[in-house]
Amino acid sequence: MLSSFLLNKIHGSLSPPPCETCVGEKIISVSLLISNGFSTTSLRQTPPCSIIGAKPCLPLEFFYRSGLGTLIIANANVADMSCLVRLKKKVPVDLVHNDPDDTMVTIGASHASLKEDGTLCLQDDLNPYASYTDPKRIPLPPLVTLPHCQTKIITNVSMSSSSPDDDEDCVVAVKFLGPQLSFCKPAGKSSKPEWTNIKIENPCFYSSRVMFSKKDNMFRIPGSGGHLIGSLDLFEPNDKLKLQCVGFENLPPKLPTPLMDSCCMSQHLVESTPTGETFLVKQYRKTAKIVEGVAQMKTQFLMVFKLDDEGNAVYTQDMGDLTMFLSMSEPFCVPSTSFPGLLPNYVYILDFDETAMVSLVDGFPLVATNGKTDAPYYIPPQNILD
Numbered sequence: 001m002l003s004s005f006l007l008n009k010i011h012g013s014l015s016p017p018p019c020e021t022c023v024g025e026k027i028i029s030v031s032l033l034i035s036n037g038f039s040t041t042s043l044r045q046t047p048p049c050s051i052i053g054a055k056p057c058l059p060l061e062f063f064y065r066s067g068l069g070t071l072i073i074a075n076a077n078v079a080d081m082s083c084l085v086r087l088k089k090k091v092p093v094d095l096v097h098n099d100p101d102d103t104m105v106t107i108g109a110s111h112a113s114l115k116e117d118g119t120l121c122l123q124d125d126l127n128p129y130a131s132y133t134d135p136k137r138i139p140l141p142p143l144v145t146l147p148h149c150q151t152k153i154i155t156n157v158s159m160s161s162s163s164p165d166d167d168e169d170c171v172v173a174v175k176f177l178g179p180q181l182s183f184c185k186p187a188g189k190s191s192k193p194e195w196t197n198i199k200i201e202n203p204c205f206y207s208s209r210v211m212f213s214k215k216d217n218m219f220r221i222p223g224s225g226g227h228l229i230g231s232l233d234l235f236e237p238n239d240k241l242k243l244q245c246v247g248f249e250n251l252p253p254k255l256p257t258p259l260m261d262s263c264c265m266s267q268h269l270v271e272s273t274p275t276g277e278t279f280l281v282k283q284y285r286k287t288a289k290i291v292e293g294v295a296q297m298k299t300q301f302l303m304v305f306k307l308d309d310e311g312n313a314v315y316t317q318d319m320g321d322l323t324m325f326l327s328m329s330e331p332f333c334v335p336s337t338s339f340p341g342l343l344p345n346y347v348y349i350l351d352f353d354e355t356a357m358v359s360l361v362d363g364f365p366l367v368a369t370n371g372k373t374d375a376p377y378y379i380p381p382q383n384i385l386d
Contacts, residue, residue, distance in 0.1 A: 044384040046129055047339045048076040048325055048332075050350055051375035052084055054096040069093040073128050076325070076348060076378065077341030089132035091125040097374045119143075120157075120174065122164055122186065126375065129382040138165050138186050140172065144195050149180035156209045158219065158330065160234065163187075171234055173219050175210040179203075181221075181232075198232075198239050205230055205241070211269050211330065215276060226267040226280055229311070246280070248305065250315045256301055260284050263300055269307075272322055272333035279333075280305045280313050281326065281347070285354075288370050296353040296370045302363045304347070317360045319345050325378040327351070332380045339381070350376045 054069030063069070068090040075085060122138035124130040143151040155177050161170035164186045174182045183196045200206070204223035213220050213231075221230045221241065226248075230241030263284035270279045281304050288298035304324075305313035323336045323343060327350040336344035346366075349356040356368040 045338075045381040046075075046384060047078075048323075048334055048342075048348075048381060049073045049085070049128060049379050050076065050327070051096060051126055051128075051377050051379070053374065054091055054093045055086065056093065057090060063093075067092050067094060069096070071096075071126070071128055073379075077339045079341065085128075087128055087132070089128065091135075095123070095125050122172070126377065126379075127382070128379060129384070136165060140184055140186060141193050141195060143174075143182065144197055146180050146197050146199050149176065149178055149199060151176055151180065151182075153177040155207065156328075158210050158212045160212045160217075160219070169234075171219075173210050173212070175208070175221070178206050181210065198241075200230070200241060202228070202230075202241075202243075204228060209268070211271075213269075213271060213278070214273070215271060215278065220269055222267045222269050222280065224267070225265070226282055226305075226313070229269070244311045246307070246311045246313050248313045248315065252315065259300055262286055264297070268326055268331055270324060270326070270331040270333060272319075272324075274333065274335050275320075275322065277333075278307045279319075279324070280307045281324075281331075283326070283349075297351070298354055298368055298370055299349055299356045299358065299365055302347055302358045302360075302365075304360055317345075317363075319360060321345075323348065325350075325380070327376050327378040329377040329379070332378070334381060348378065350378055352376050 050073065052072040052074050054071055056063040056069045057066065071087045071089045071091050073085045073087065074083075119142055120140040122136065122140065124136045130136070145151045153176065155175040157175070158173045159170060161167040164170045164172060166187055168185070168187050168189060170185065170187060172184050172186060176182070179200045181198045181200055184193050186193055202223065204225070205221050208221045208223060210219050210221050212218075216231070217235075218231050218233045222228075223230065227246050229244045229246060231244065232238065232241055263286045266283050266285070268281040268283065270281060271277075272279065281302065283299060284301040285297040285299050287295040289296050304316055304319065306316050307313050319333070321335045321337055321344050322333045323345075324333045324347045325331060326347060334342070336342040343357065345360050347358045347360065349358065350373065352373055354368065354370055355373065356365045358365050
């Protein structure tokens with residue numbers, strides 16, 4: 001079965017669905033916070049959260065017939081993981097736990113599903129605060145495979161807008177494992193959306209993830225090792241990435257080089273909407289244990305660099321008030337003071353086989369646990385309408 005990967009979340013203003021919080025057998029009320037840090041105005045916002053699972057709807061006859069379950073989430077600013085939020089929002093259980101029959105796999109949190117016939121469909125079921133009575137279903141045209149490429153394994157999906165159904169300029173980018181990168185406008189003026197496919201020549205981008213830079217209004221891809229960043233301007237159609245060399249500065253005099261050399265390194269581009277900063281993150285992981293022939297990875301070390309427009313990456317141990325979230329959905333930052341309980345200057349990590357928290361003061365995990373996570377997605381704050 002293919003693994004689950006990412007799609008950008010819906011960031012619009014939303015009405016909160018009914019929910020309850022479970023602490024053991026007790027039910028407590030859920031309060032939504034006032035935040036003026038993540039958004040441009042003072043709005044009620046939900047705290048960052050993660051997808052825990054979906055509880056089958058009762059009676060079981062209804063579940064067997066519909067395949068629906070009620071969504072369960074955990075707010076990131078609540079340290080006690082026994083305090084879970086059980087929404088009344090019903091979602092297809094297969095989207096959370098993946099389809100055991102391999103007919104559909106999850107690609108993202110809000111999210112896209114890839115069917116066995118190669119059809120990609122945008123959905124927002126796993127966005128806890130999107131409509132639970134009228135979920136979006138946006139089918140995309142069948143994927144087209146370029147020569148010497150593949151479209152079965154998707155690295156991730158990103159969008160230039162949170163409204164792919166009614167924004168004519170919204171572009172959906174799909175990055176495949178290997179050289180192919182594909183774009184589509186679901187609501188474009190064309191009566192029949194089509195894919196624009198690009199074959200990337202440089203192998204250092206083959207396993208990289210694509211992200212959309214709101215600040216630069218272009219899609220960007222970090223190359224392996226972080227020494228190159230490729231970009232594609234939406235207003236300057238081109239079949240080649242524009243490359244920028246990255247120069248690393250202010251490296252600490254003492255690095256755990258033997259440890260870093262023994263790890264697999266991945267790189268992430270992260271934009272901070274509240275501050276307008278761009279960060280380049282280097283994550284070092286190694287095998288913690290092997291379970292049923294599958295290696296479970298654990299973060300050993302993390303380095304964060306502030307990236308400027310000229311490609312200068314300055315090592316930093318201080319993001320100030322920011323808390324960063326890395327998962328299989330779009331990475332993001334929030335001001336910790338807007339959501340009491342979050343740790344400032346920390347990176348929260350959620351992957352298929354790991355949950356971790358890393359302090360930037362030393363770059364080592366404060367908390368790191370290994371275990372299977374079916375839906376490793378952090379959801380950013382959502383504006384709430386009364």
